[in-house]
Amino acid sequence: MKSxxxxxGVAQTPIYKEFPNSVLDVALDVIGRALKDAGLRKxxxxxxxxSPSTLGGPPSFMLSCSLAAHLxxxxxxMTLVECGGMTATVALKSAIREIESGxxxxxxxxxxxxxxxxxxxxxxxxxxxxxxxxxxxYGVYEGPYGLGAPIPYYAMSAQxxxxxxxxxARDIAEVPVMMRRHSAxxxxxxxxxxxxxxxxxxxxxxxxxxxxxxxxxxxxxxxxVVVAHxxxxxxxxxxxxxxxxxxxxxxxxxxxxxxGTITSFISAxxxxxxxxxxxxxxxxxxxxxxxxxxxxxxxxxxxxxxGFCEPGKGAVWLKDGxxxxxxxxxxxxxxxxxxxxxxxxxxPLFELIEITRQxxxxxxxxxxxxxxxxxxxSEHGMLNGSMVLVMKGAxx
Amino acid sequence: xKDQIDAATDIMLAYYGDAASRQFYELxxxxxxxxxxxxxxxxxxxxxxxxxxxxxxxxxEWKDLxxxxxxxxxxxxxxxxxxxxxxxxxxxxxxxxxxxxxxxxAPLESLAIGQRVRVEFLKISDTLTxxxxxxx
Numbered sequence: 001m002k003s004x005x006x007x008x009g010v011a012q013t014p015i016y017k018e019f020p021n022s023v024l025d026v027a028l029d030v031i032g033r034a035l036k037d038a039g040l041r042k043x044x045x046x047x048x049x050x051s052p053s054t055l056g057g058p059p060s061f062m063l064s065c066s067l068a069a070h071l072x073x074x075x076x077x078m079t080l081v082e083c084g085g086m087t088a089t090v091a092l093k094s095a096i097r098e099i100e101s102g103x104x105x106x107x108x109x110x111x112x113x114x115x116x117x118x119x120x121x122x123x124x125x126x127x128x129x130x131x132x133x134x135x136x137x138y139g140v141y142e143g144p145y146g147l148g149a150p151i152p153y154y155a156m157s158a159q160x161x162x163x164x165x166x167x168x169a170r171d172i173a174e175v176p177v178m179m180r181r182h183s184a185x186x187x188x189x190x191x192x193x194x195x196x197x198x199x200x201x202x203x204x205x206x207x208x209x210x211x212x213x214x215x216x217x218x219x220x221x222x223x224x225v226v227v228a229h230x231x232x233x234x235x236x237x238x239x240x241x242x243x244x245x246x247x248x249x250x251x252x253x254x255x256x257x258x259x260g261t262i263t264s265f266i267s268a269x270x271x272x273x274x275x276x277x278x279x280x281x282x283x284x285x286x287x288x289x290x291x292x293x294x295x296x297x298x299x300x301x302x303x304x305x306x307g308f309c310e311p312g313k314g315a316v317w318l319k320d321g322x323x324x325x326x327x328x329x330x331x332x333x334x335x336x337x338x339x340x341x342x343x344x345x346x347x348p349l350f351e352l353i354e355i356t357r358q359x360x361x362x363x364x365x366x367x368x369x370x371x372x373x374x375x376x377x378s379e380h381g382m383l384n385g386s387m388v389l390v391m392k393g394a395x396x
Numbered sequence: 397x398k399d400q401i402d403a404a405t406d407i408m409l410a411y412y413g414d415a416a417s418r419q420f421y422e423l424x425x426x427x428x429x430x431x432x433x434x435x436x437x438x439x440x441x442x443x444x445x446x447x448x449x450x451x452x453x454x455x456x457e458w459k460d461l462x463x464x465x466x467x468x469x470x471x472x473x474x475x476x477x478x479x480x481x482x483x484x485x486x487x488x489x490x491x492x493x494x495x496x497x498x499x500x501x502a503p504l505e506s507l508a509i510g511q512r513v514r515v516e517f518l519k520i521s522d523t524l525t526x527x528x529x530x531x532x
Contacts, residue, residue, distance in 0.1 A: 135404040140417045141443045142497045144405045146478025152485045156469035207471040258494035
């Protein structure tokens with residue numbers, strides 16, 4: 001396995017309901033801590049990639065430029081990247097490509113999602129503020145129907161999944177139960193209390209068949225990562241983690257494809273197949289993975305599309321204990337999007353930071369013993385596009 | 397909320413629409429449910445486009461969409477930006493075309509995957525008519 005680039009410094013905020021300070025305060029905090037984690041100084045950085053300050057919110061016009069000016073950071077490459085839920089990994093890929101090309105040696109990636117309009121005490125206000133964004137997001141032919149969030153699409157996907165494969169509501173409710181067992185070991189997770197299947201099924205019905213406790217929680221957060229050239233990564237940090245493979249595929253659809261299926265995701269299949277082939281491994285060679293399952297049923301369909309089990313068998317794979325500690329591959333040791341929390345604009349880097357910590361062997365109570373190979377999956381739309389990274393640590 | 401979604405829809409159609417979307421919504425106002433079909437390769441698509449998404453030919457014609465389809469999936473939104481409760485949303489499979497998202501005019505509990513539904517025209521305002529489906 002050849003290293004494309006290496007992760008030498010990481011930092012993240014806790015999962016917030018909203019930022020405790022300004023965007024700039026939070027950005028400077030994670031940048032400073034990522035540099036410290038790498039043992040580098042600000043001027044060791046030679047390129048900068050940032051996300052918008054939130055997905056679908058107020059403009060982030062020239063944010064990378066103003067941030068670099070504020071930092072007094074000269075760069076050889078600088079850009080702002082947006083690709084829905086995949087924003088953070090597309091930003092990371094921009095850094096990886098810059099390093100692979102040889103133009104940059106140490107790239108800083110900053111991603112964030114401040115969700116300033118998300119006040120849980122004022123849902124009407126939130127909807128008022130987001131009506132134009134939501135309408136435009138779903139487009140000229142679906143936006144006019146007044147979707148307030150993407151959950152109806154995922155609900156119909158879950159309904160078809162149950163219909164086509166005979167998966168029961170109880171089967172799906174096992175997902176948040178497992179996720180809470182994992183998140184109990186993560187001090188920053190949004191939800192850490194244990195859950196039962198009956199509690200999940202007794203929670204509020206959101207869009208049938210999706211219950212409240214099967215949803216990922218909108219959240220805020222920020223992350224910064226320092227990516228270095230493989231030749232010098234180990235002189236920066238002995239336990240640098242290598243990105244050894246990358247797969248990416250975008251189906252030409254936005255939420256529901258005109259033709260095809262909504263119970264299996266071609267983008268995840270193709271991105272995983274490409275990345276695993278490049279790494280020269282099968283899915284069961286992985287020790288740990290963080291995947292972008294934003295609802296419980298979606299998580300199961302993702303296990304299948306990524307190749308961990310056969311179509312329709314995600315719940316069986318989970319129930320048999322194969323998706324957790326002592327099984328085949330530990331899925332989402334953070335508790336995933338459902339229990340850990342989901343600041344969409346930065347979620348993929350939160351996933352990558354967890355895999356980095358696992359492969360460094362510093363994941364404390366949630367450490368997967370001997371973790372050497374990990375996967376990060378991210379997506380946009382309703383899995384219309386996916387990126388899969390394979391990462392390798394010293395224990396591989 | 398209705399005024400806001402109407403305003404947002406007007407802005408969106410003006411900025412992100414095209415000749416095909418303007419024609420589609422004009423046809424809905426006139427009670428016609430149509431999309432474009434390629435005169436070269438025959439592909440019947442949705443949404444309508446000024447070109448064929450399969451062969452990229454610009455020779456397309458407007459043709460009636462099937463007025464009946466099969467309910468492929470459905471759910472209900474708690475807080476719609478547009479419709480009062482119950483806001484039932486469905487995917488309708490139109491034969492030879494594909495899956496189309498629409499408003500379903502029936503209680504959620506009465507619906508089943510696979511049942512036949514027929515198109516209806518829902519006048520929202522003087523400038524906007526939407527398609528909706530109801531059980532046959």
